[in-house]
Amino acid sequence: MTKRFGEITALDGVNLSIEDGEYVCVLGPTGAGKTTFLRIVAGLLEPDEGEIYIDGKCVNNLPPEARDTVYMFQQYALFPHMTVWQNVSYGPEIKDWNREKVEQLTAEILEMVRLAERRDAYPHELSGGMQQRVALGRGIASGARILLLDEPLGALDARLRVGLRTQLRQLVKDQGLTAIHVTHDQEEALMIADRVVVLRNGRIEQTGTPHEVYSRPNSIFVASFVGGANFVEGTIIGSSDAGSVMEVLGGLQIKVAVSDVGAGEKAVLAFRREDTWVGEEEVAGSNNLPGVIVSATFIGDSMEYEIRLENGVSIVSKILMSDAFKAYTEGQRVVASFPPEKGHVFPYPVMGLLKEVEAI
Ligand SMILES: Nc1ncnc2c1ncn2[C@@H]1O[C@H](COP(=O)(O)OP(=O)(O)O)[C@@H](O)[C@H]1O
Ligand SMILES: [Mg+2]
Incomplete structure (x- = not known):
């Protein structure tokens, strides 16, 4: 895909294919084009050139909600007046599923993000890490199989950020989801990803396992x-x-x-x-x-x-x-x-x- 904003070429012929169930980290400095990339995959932005395929189908003309993706951006927003339970069950509720199905799914997800005990708490009563887990739970409850995570740990303090890395990966793996996680934090990418994609000035500079990228860098x-x-x-x-x-x-x-x-x-x-x-x-x-x-x-x-x-x-x-x-x-x-x-x-x-x- 290629995407220009006036004079700026935010993405310049990026070509990437991701396996089902893979955890990919797109790593690059600020301005590399990471958010633009995710927003195009999510359907929130149109590319100037290129096609996006999900399960072999071109989704260029599909709206975000029909893409099997859920986009979670930097400053995740929870509904402040809703409890943990209500925040997570919101997606399934509006889909008009029957009561039993919604309750079962919500309970399962709260177990998964380890917030079952806090189901009646409001967001302001939770720590930053817990709020992040609620947001993740809500994303998963949407039923989408592809998580698009834009610096998902960026707003948290350093200690929590490190602790949540492995949890995030585990959650995605346990649920058999596919994740595209963008970050400027190289340590985070090396620790979480199955595969790291280094993005610079809108181009892919190198792709490989964390070990490959670390031990055999292909550029200065x-x-x-x-x-x-x-x-x-x-x-x-x-x-x-x-x-x-x-x-x-x-x-x-x-x-x-x-x-x-x-x-x-x-x-x-x-x-x-x-x-x-x-x-x-x-x-x-x-x-x-x-x-x-x-x-x-x-x-x-x-x-x-x-x-x-x-x-x-x-x-x-x-x-x-x-x-x-x-x-x-x-x-x-x-x-x-x-x-x-x-x-x-x-x-x-x-x-x-x-x-x-x-x-x-
Ligand atoms: N809506 C926009 N209008 C103009 N320029 C934009 C817009 N969105 C992004 N850009 C530019 O595109 C480049 C890539 O931005 P972005 O995808 O946000 O990078 P990253 O997420 O890696 O920091 C930057 O130079 C940014 O200024
Ligand atoms: Mg960004």
Whole structure:
């Protein structure tokens, strides 16, 4: 699908196919086109080009209520003057089902979202997470098999958001529903999704399982947006089946995974902070980059060290606080190491490196 708003192309030839029962997260920064994508699938917006098929049928001309989808947007709205029970049973009630059927379904859904005990409470008497579960229950009660979730956890506080991730996924799986969940939160997407679709400027940048997208990013943008990484500029000086060698500022030669970038060409090396070790000694078989600790930041389960390499480039190492952990202090001379197979090389971007990383 393609969708333009005046000068802006919000979606640019997006083509995606989703399996029955799949939990897909569309991940991208603000303005990537996520909401536009969901609204088109829901039937709330018309695409300029493209067709949407559900169960093999083109639904372009079907109104939202005839699409088997339910769209739940960022700021979910509950009816404030209705109880939990009334909010959830609202959809089935207006469908004119018989009383017994409505009651049975509502009771089942309240069990499912674990709010049976709060059935007579009003929304203002519930926590944010409970309200979210009521909204989900109401969406499921509509009978739609495809949940379109627009940043569904975005309005909740951090703790709750993390707790609800697995619940949300479990609910969708238990009910055999299909979910398209859009978010700008990479951690959320990696944790919940069967498949992650990275969207940038209205285009799909990469699609894959969370592990694939994380461990084999296909662009600088994905490497930086999903998981974050150290980026170092340089030139490829040779390649073999075993890997490539890159020369960076100061003449340092770095062994990396096999890359398509040809010898003599400018390139960008990306390696994860959590794949970068800090020690006093070189590590055999790894790339060893001497430098000085610039800062140490404690972040609970791990420590982040910023290291200025001898060539002036700064990198970050993230080390889990385990029994083997050893603290280093500012100004201390160290060696930063990472294994060659953890180094991903990309062609030097036409618009420069900052543009790819800054777009976040
Ligand atoms: N109704 C609209 N009119 C004009 N521009 C819009 C409209 N809706 C979205 N856009 C633009 O389209 C782009 C994608 O927006 P959106 O789909 O909301 O992104 P996201 O949900 O990923 O933040 C943005 O540049 C946004 O400003
Ligand atoms: Mg949005």
